[in-house]
Amino acid sequence: MAGVLDTVNSRTRLVGENRLEILLFQLSGPQLFALNVFKIREVLTLPALTQMPQRHPHVAGVIHLRGQTIPVIDLSGAIGLQPIEAKRDSTIIVTEYNLSVQAFLVGSVDRIMNLNWDTVQPPPKGAGRAHYLTAITRLENMRLVEIIDVEKVLAEIVPFNTRVSEELLEDPLLSKAHGREVLLVDDSPTGINQLRDTLAQLQLTMHVATDGLKALRMLQAWADTGEDMNQRLLMVITDAEMPEMDGYRLTAEIRKDPRLKDLFVVLHTSLSGNFNKAMVEKVGCDGFLSKFQPDQLVETVRARLQLLES
Template identity: 60%
Template sequence: MAGILDTVDQRTQLVGENRLELLMFKMQTRQLFALNVFKVQEVMQLPRLTKMPQSHPVVCGVASLRGQAVTVIDLSAAIGLRPIDTTKPCNLIVTEYNRTVQGFLVGSVDRIINLSWNLIMPPPATAGRGHYLTAVTRLEDNQLVEIIDVEKVLAEIVSYSSEISAEVLDVEVVKMARGMKVLVVDDSSTARAQTEGILTSLGIEVIEATDGARAIQMLKKWADDGHHVPDELLMIITDAEMPEMDGYRLTREIREDPRLRDLYIVLNTSLSGSFNKSMVQKVGCDEFISKFQPDLMASIVQERIRTLMNNS
């Protein structure tokens, strides 16, 4: 795997073009799994681990990586499969999600593939509500690749709160928010639930879409039916990476439609902040929030309401 992540700068050019790259791996079984390369910092053989007493059952221990203590999670056990046998060859995928670094213990690492988001499909309905997949795709040889919902995995290990701090909550703004609507676009049920919890605490009605393609279809239909959509939605809060159409392409599609272009768009993603701030400017989002920050999201929503009220 040496050098597999050496061209990350080149990969940033994929974003905004509705493309992504997936790092594929196995869990000591034949099934292929994948993570978005943008969330991967490095791949290595499993280093020595320090066991942590009273840790979560799927936490293997802590690895010291260049002076940083990184929690190591058995990804196979975390999604309900057999734990990884560390007496056999295995690897550590070091990732950054939601401003934190963690390592995922897997079996063998396969390769990186470059795909269009329209080849990434939502999990089949037969997978049920308890699955740990955010999407699936098929290779040219028809082999299925399962893309893991890491946000759900992490939420089961370290719970995320949707509670807004009392000092952030503006009671007068909340009164004005009653009846306002926000479209939340995210393929992760965990992320949608957390965002909905924040917005409903503000008295806002939440409309959901599970990917950008569904969202743009919904918006265009409302416009076709004669609705002035920018007046009816307070904002759109969208994830970046989603099946079929990512949040960057969704934003571009909205900005290119005269009926929709004035919509206020907030990018809400677990990808790294510095990277996304530049992408916000490139594709035309209004704000960027790293996921699972209820106070920050509430502040941005409340400020948007204040601005609208002041301009009315």
Template identity: 50%
Template sequence: MGAGLLESIDRSTQLAGHNRLALLLFRLDQRQIFGINVFKVQEVIETPPLLTMPSAHPLVRGVADLRGSIVPIIDLGRALGQVPDAQSAHIIVTEYNRTVQGFLVRAVDRIVHVDVAAVQPPPGDAGGSSYLTAITRYGNELVEIVDVEKVLAEVMGEPPALSDDLARQGRSLAGSRRVLVVDDSRVARHQVEKVLQQVGVECAMVNDGREALNYLQALAQQGPVAAQLLMVISDIEMPGMDGYSLTTGIRRDPRLRDLYVLLHTSLSGIFNKAMVEKVGANRFIAKFGADELAAGVIERLRAAAEMDAQTAPAGAVVA
């Protein structure tokens, strides 16, 4: 499936920014079908010989040598609480949060394109819902979209902590600044919130772009949004409305168009940086580096402080 998959990914990139989501569908058993974002997939291969690692996390079935690179292979079925499948025959090689890993699955199905508006948060009673970030339908089948960031956080542990120096810099500038964080992954929201708290910035949290746009429009009814909000930090791939469409919506609203938007996502690469420019976002930072995210927020804090100093009446003290 390798060459065909890469061709499908290339075609799928043309749909990004149009509120369409490209999913690679796969199965962990004979019943339920799952999906992950195509743009995170490097290749799909038949399971090669795996070298077991005695001290590895229980979800890691072993490591594989892929063209000279040692890649951990995670049993996705076991991560979602299923009985290990002896017939798991394929590995989906992905790049998430600047790391490469493989996910062991029973079978890979196809690539499909769905309207982001048809992608919804999982119901509370969905099986394995703690590891799902969304659900949608393709034809007559329910597709469960895996919260891969949560699986990786469980396997890899917490990312490196924020440096003390950056935390001090942030607290010296933060004042009463507030940031809107938009992400459908609970793990990702927690990671961003922790960084913002350490630099002394308050935050509001929402789950997707549609909820974020509604929140911002409600703020605009109360007065100038720039006076209430320092910036928006948004994921890209989300149900309801993706980060590209959210940014476009912000830029089209005269009350919101000057908001600073930082897109923060595990999707990386030249293509995504080009899309950031196309939709009018101010900056792109790949997940997840606490120091890099904090540095981006501090840069924005400094710019806001300078703007406040320039616009303050003569003799006024700027906080």
């Protein structure tokens, strides 16, 4: 089972081609769920579990793995389904999100699926679990696969801090951000809310698109009116993983359009590591930020303002 991700490094070429690979698994029932392979470190049988006093109801305990203490989260219970009991033969998926490592207790792992982002759709409005999903897709036999909004799950267990340090906010250069416009692109409502809460402290005007394709159409529509996009937008802040069109492809499309090519684009993602930095250079992003670090986000805005001043 641990070998299911052995070839993950060879898959990095898929990103930037508007493709992804997802790991399919089940929780407490027959429904298939998925996570992006690039956020998964390994899949293994649950090691010895240590239960902690006063832990969150959805945290089964902690494990010690390769020198790290890692919380084990009952993913089924966390998204409102029947909780899964942690047993010796239980399966866990060890993941890295937002520079933190955690393991998710699951029922069973199915397989890895390779697909195009344009076959991935937002969850239908009114769906019972929609608020814990970022997207859905289907297998060849039309069986539904639900892609979980892990950022929301983690935010409910360990709330993110969105406050910017007072010392940073006192920088007089940041006053030049007041009233400037930015475009935020993210399919996770949690991700958008975090960005809003932080950037509101700079009195920025924010536009939102929930995937790369919507963002591109919004930018093109503004450009069609004859607006100077570099004057209108201070920057575009985009997630990497999104239905329809990912942030890498969005950036590449922006660079292809002579009306948009000089926009300042920052990749803001829960993916991390040298792989992302390499992709930033490949598609032409101006910056990379791991979620969610309010001071670093504001430092990026400050650096953009400083660039405009020079």
